[in-house]
Amino acid sequence: MVTRPFPIDLLRRNDIYSSMSISNIVKQQITQGSWIRRMFEEGIRLKAKHGTDSVCDLTLGNPYLDPPPEFMKALRKVVKDEKPGVHVYMQNSGYPETRDRVAGRLRTDFDLPFTRDHVVMTVGAAGALNVILKSIVEPDDEVILVSPYFCEYGFYICNHQGKKVVSPATRDFLPDLEDLERRITSRTRAVIINSPNNPTGRLIPADTLESLGNLLRARSEDIGHIIYLISDEPYRRLLFDGLEYVSPLKYYDDTLVAMSHSKDLSLAGERIGYLAISPKCRHAADLFDAAIFLNRTLGYINAPALMQRMLAEIEAIRPDVRVYQAKRDMLYGALKDMGYDVLKPEGTFYMFPRSPLPDDLDFIKVLQDRLVLVSPGSGFECPGFFRISFCVDDRVIERSLPRFEDAMKSV
Numbered sequence: 001m002v003t004r005p006f007p008i009d010l011l012r013r014n015d016i017y018s019s020m021s022i023s024n025i026v027k028q029q030i031t032q033g034s035w036i037r038r039m040f041e042e043g044i045r046l047k048a049k050h051g052t053d054s055v056c057d058l059t060l061g062n063p064y065l066d067p068p069p070e071f072m073k074a075l076r077k078v079v080k081d082e083k084p085g086v087h088v089y090m091q092n093s094g095y096p097e098t099r100d101r102v103a104g105r106l107r108t109d110f111d112l113p114f115t116r117d118h119v120v121m122t123v124g125a126a127g128a129l130n131v132i133l134k135s136i137v138e139p140d141d142e143v144i145l146v147s148p149y150f151c152e153y154g155f156y157i158c159n160h161q162g163k164k165v166v167s168p169a170t171r172d173f174l175p176d177l178e179d180l181e182r183r184i185t186s187r188t189r190a191v192i193i194n195s196p197n198n199p200t201g202r203l204i205p206a207d208t209l210e211s212l213g214n215l216l217r218a219r220s221e222d223i224g225h226i227i228y229l230i231s232d233e234p235y236r237r238l239l240f241d242g243l244e245y246v247s248p249l250k251y252y253d254d255t256l257v258a259m260s261h262s263k264d265l266s267l268a269g270e271r272i273g274y275l276a277i278s279p280k281c282r283h284a285a286d287l288f289d290a291a292i293f294l295n296r297t298l299g300y301i302n303a304p305a306l307m308q309r310m311l312a313e314i315e316a317i318r319p320d321v322r323v324y325q326a327k328r329d330m331l332y333g334a335l336k337d338m339g340y341d342v343l344k345p346e347g348t349f350y351m352f353p354r355s356p357l358p359d360d361l362d363f364i365k366v367l368q369d370r371l372v373l374v375s376p377g378s379g380f381e382c383p384g385f386f387r388i389s390f391c392v393d394d395r396v397i398e399r400s401l402p403r404f405e406d407a408m409k410s411v
């Protein structure tokens, strides 16, 4: 029998790739998330054409501060450790010493009996959120998001066959509890909140958290299963004006916290975070076991080892929020004077003004023409607004101000 060579050219044909390559759902998601790529590409194009310094890029959520000096000191110390076996596999939950340190901090801060068995070290908050969602979501279960929200949530929910349900925030960017209640069904499995919030900078106050806790308790009982409260907290140590963080842990027992040090310690590239399960959670031990298993099977295995050992040394260190607060003050004051409708952020390094044009994408174009790059509110499922990231050098903010003014006058 004559065997014919495999028709390799057939495999190279684009039409075959396009019908058989990536899944439709991923294709759709890439399209949905394409504004990020478009903004990024536009930034590169404008910088190449006009020079990096001429463009005010206010799109990225990369911290402006360098990591604290204690970080390099702690890192040098852990790198010097040459004990045999120091780089081998570890427990999927993370080093016990690091989890002890984190649990100790949570005990002190939130007055709950956290132990290392409530803490799983994760690959940032993103890793923690994926582990949490995979642990609790059955196919077609619903997860409620309060818009505006960090756009990746939708993709994470989809990763685990859940469905997102969007509840628009109130005018002052707090969860609208009446609306949220209407969206709870027998398939609701979780609600995600993020305080202080990306993109609005809003801190959810105690009374709202208390009412939310009461609502979720009552509705969990009605529908006969727990509705988890997932609290995404990467900015909880970035609060201004001496404000104290208010934790939902106090108001709702079935709370799962996703935390990371990407923003407060400026370690976004190092991917260090954790999941904390409330000690009052009804199924804390099962959730802990699930999270350990899923850290492994989702392919993270464990959070970066060096970063865990480093964190055990510097967990108590706080960022110098005055730097971000001064930037907020400069930008907020100026935008208000120009007539922008904007809420003063209580934390984070984002601001979310209303677009002076009904379509935020149109206004973003007006700003782009003046070499100012911002992110559209549509990307946070909140059209009619835009996000400014003010984690940039003061000079970039200063340069952007006359252009914001000119843009406002032009519409």
Ligand SMILES: Cc1ncc(COP(=O)(O)O)c(C=O)c1O
Residues within 6 Å of the ligand: 061, 123, 124, 125, 126, 127, 150, 194, 198, 232, 234, 259, 260, 261, 262, 268, 272, 273
């Ligand atoms: C609200 C929010 N949650 C989660 C994340 C992801 O954080 P990490 O980089 O720690 O995974 C981000 C990052 O920008 C964020 O803004």
